[in-house]
Structures are given as C-alpha cells and as structure tokens.
Amino acid sequence: MSRQLWRDLAVMMGIFLLLIALLIPAIHRSRTAARMSSAKNNLKQIGLALHNYHDTFGCFPPGGVIRENGTAMHGWMTFIMPFLDASPYYNMLNFNYPWDSPENNRVFEVKYPVYQIPGRDMGLTSGGYELTYYMGNPNLLSRNRSVTLREINTGSSHNWFAGEAAGNFQPWGYPFNWRPLGTKLCDGPDSFGLLSWDGTHLLLVDGSVHYFSTETAPEILQALADAPPIATHAQTAVPERTFVIGDYEWERIDLQSDPQGEYQYIVKVLRSPAGMPLKMSVCSRYIVRPGDEPEYKGKGAVFLFLAHIGPQTEIASTLKETSLKEETTPKQWAANMNLLKSIQQQLPQTDAQ
Structure with a gap:
C-alpha cells in the first residue's frame, strides 16, 4: 500500500473521529x-x-x-x-x-x-x-x-x-x-x-x-x-429516616393450584442485591376467561394481597382460610408449604423497611 494511501486513510479517520467528538456533546x-x-x-x-x-x-x-x-x-x-x-x-x-x-x-x-x-x-x-x-x-x-x-x-x-x-x-x-x-x-x-x-x-x-x-x-x-x-x-417535622436504596428486586414465583380454578397464586419475594430474600407475600389474581368481565380493583390484571409471611409466621394456619387451600390438592398444598417454608427460613429476623 502506497504512502499516499496511508495518508488519505489517516485523514479520513481523523475527520471521522472529529465528527464523533462533535456529535457526542450534541447527543448528550x-x-x-x-x-x-x-x-x-x-x-x-x-x-x-x-x-x-x-x-x-x-x-x-x-x-x-x-x-x-x-x-x-x-x-x-x-x-x-x-x-x-x-x-x-x-x-x-x-x-x-x-x-x-x-x-x-x-x-x-x-x-x-x-x-x-x-x-x-x-x-x-x-x-x-x-x-x-x-x-x-x-x-x-x-x-x-x-x-x-x-x-x-x-x-x-x-x-x-x-x-x-x-x-x-x-x-x-x-x-x-x-x-x-x-x-x-x-x-x-x-x-x-x-x-x-x-x-x-x-x-x-x-x-x-x-x-x-x-x-x-x-x-x-x-x-x-x-x-x-x-x-x-x-x-x-419529619422523622429522622434515610431510606437505603439499591438493586433490590421483586421476584414472582408461581404456586401450585387447580388450573381450572378461579385464581392464579404467587409468592412475591423481595430480594437484596446479593439475592437474599428480605420479605414475602402470597397474592392471588382472578383468571379472566373468555367472556368474563374484569371486575373492580383491576381484577384479572393485578395480583391482590392474601397474606404476609414473616420469619415467625405459621404459614399453614395463615393460609388455610384463603382460597388457596380450596383450590389445591393435598399434594399441591404440601408442595406450596414446602416452597414457602424454604424461603421463610432465609428471611432476616426483622422485616425489611
């Protein structure tokens, strides 16, 4: 490759870099x-x-x-x-x-x-x-x-x-x-x-x-x-409180239930930046089937609160009066209890704020 061609390439590259340098502040x-x-x-x-x-x-x-x-x-x-x-x-x-x-x-x-x-x-x-x-x-x-x-x-x-x-x-x-x-x-x-x-x-x-x-x-x-x-x-006057902010995330985990039942069930788990569970709640959502009309409070679109599970919560007794108990088989209920307890065991002794 000739020396003149190298010079031309260097000039073109310089112009290209100059255009980028001019465009970046404009984009910003x-x-x-x-x-x-x-x-x-x-x-x-x-x-x-x-x-x-x-x-x-x-x-x-x-x-x-x-x-x-x-x-x-x-x-x-x-x-x-x-x-x-x-x-x-x-x-x-x-x-x-x-x-x-x-x-x-x-x-x-x-x-x-x-x-x-x-x-x-x-x-x-x-x-x-x-x-x-x-x-x-x-x-x-x-x-x-x-x-x-x-x-x-x-x-x-x-x-x-x-x-x-x-x-x-x-x-x-x-x-x-x-x-x-x-x-x-x-x-x-x-x-x-x-x-x-x-x-x-x-x-x-x-x-x-x-x-x-x-x-x-x-x-x-x-x-x-x-x-x-x-x-x-x-x-x-305001409380002397500073909120800790970071890469905390809500994870949604499906629970087992009757696929033909009226509701879908999940456990929502707040996880720390390190992935550790901090708090959890069980929620339900009405399943909108063909011909159904979504109801009050965003029914069919938003999960609704059923129960909070803290580190000392008796999970089975807390959930036995909810529709989750009615819409699960004994095997599904046992699997859900095992899942919830396994997460509960990892919760800190005081709930996240």
Whole structure:
C-alpha cells in the first residue's frame, strides 16, 4: 500500500473521529433537554392534579395524614392519584392500613412515571418501594393540614408547590414527602436541583413550571420559601429516616393450584442485591376467561394481597382460610408449604423497611 494511501486513510479517520467528538456533546445535550422536558411535564401534571383535588374538596391535600399515636398513614402523592389517571391503583389501597403495611405493598412497589425523572432510576428501597424524585413545599403540604387557595394571599404565582429533589430520595407513598426550599440549589442531597442541569424546575401554585438555575439570587428563593401561609414546626417535622436504596428486586414465583380454578397464586419475594430474600407475600389474581368481565380493583390484571409471611409466621394456619387451600390438592398444598417454608427460613429476623 502506497504512502499516499496511508495518508488519505489517516485523514479520513481523523475527520471521522472529529465528527464523533462533535456529535457526542450534541447527543448528550439533546438527551438532557428531553429529560428536562419530561420532568417539567411531570410537574405540570402534578400541578393540575393538585388543583383538580382542590376543585373537588375545596382545599389542597394534606402533605401527610399522621395519627395521634404517630402512625404515618398516607401522603399527598397518594391523595392526588385519582386525578393522575391512577384510579385503579388508588382503588386497590386499604386506607385503614398505613402506606407501608403488607396490605398496601402492591401499590407502592409500582413505579409511577409521573413521580420519576428519566435517567434517574436509582432502584428500590430496601423495603421494596419505588421512589419519587420530587418533593413538596412544607408550608403548603405538611402533616394533618389542608391549605386553601384563599390562604395563599401573596398570589399563586409567588408561591411554589414542588420541585426536583437533589438526593435523599424517598418512596412516593411516604407520608413525609416535603422539604424546605432553602436559598441555594444543588447544595447537597437535602436540597433541590440536579448538578447536571445546573438548577431545578419548580411548580408554582398557579400551575406554571419554571426553571431556576444555580445562579438564582438567594433573595428570590428566600421569597418563595417564606411565602405565606407558614406552617408550624410541628406541622413540618419529619422523622429522622434515610431510606437505603439499591438493586433490590421483586421476584414472582408461581404456586401450585387447580388450573381450572378461579385464581392464579404467587409468592412475591423481595430480594437484596446479593439475592437474599428480605420479605414475602402470597397474592392471588382472578383468571379472566373468555367472556368474563374484569371486575373492580383491576381484577384479572393485578395480583391482590392474601397474606404476609414473616420469619415467625405459621404459614399453614395463615393460609388455610384463603382460597388457596380450596383450590389445591393435598399434594399441591404440601408442595406450596414446602416452597414457602424454604424461603421463610432465609428471611432476616426483622422485616425489611
């Protein structure tokens, strides 16, 4: 091969590498812009849901409902679900139980797109719960307190509802999803904003969403943070709790039952990043056969809770009153009990949180 040909190839290769070097930042900027647009649209949907809630009930939802004994029941992100096209999941909730009870696991282990930011999938909590990457204004969304538009006397365009959290993410079903705005963005995990975006989007009370950069004057953020009505310290207090987040996964294992029966049965097992089981529940799903109509609470599409199996649970006595007992032969029942006990023996002595 001639020397001239080698030179031509080297020039072409150099041009090719230069084009790649020019394209990569453009692709990165395009992806970032798309993610920012999605995050902004999520906040707009949240704002619309908050106002639809207000139109229905005459006030905005409480940030969280906390009983006198300290039991945390449910939070504002749960209360606006019917206004976010999430009624099937909302109808599956048992509001007599707290958000983190086994009876409600099947809802809060679901990834809810409107509470997510593309490209920020951090995994699940060690309790198996999906996260939110947004946090609310503690002056408007706090414990056992519902604010009305009339109380926001500085004007709806001069107060904020929610924004993109910088870190210390929490489950979207957690009843304490609020934090103070502060006077500086991207200032540690307890602040608002993404370093890669150099700022954050904030949902204002009037429903508009605005981008605030890290160069935003502290006085502007302070004015938003101090906009009345101001909640008391007792209303905005949150537990000192940090959720462990990682590659936790839910595994679904089929249980044996009558193939002609009305239900399908599974055991759902939460596994740690190392593959060890952390908690488990037995669930059922109605089998929709030709000509059947799916019923209330997503029947036929969603597995419904039957029983939680803890490290000390008497499995046979717990499940003997359920339809699983009726729809299994003695051989199938024995096989199911052996499977459940083998998993139970590996559970930690305290349930995952």
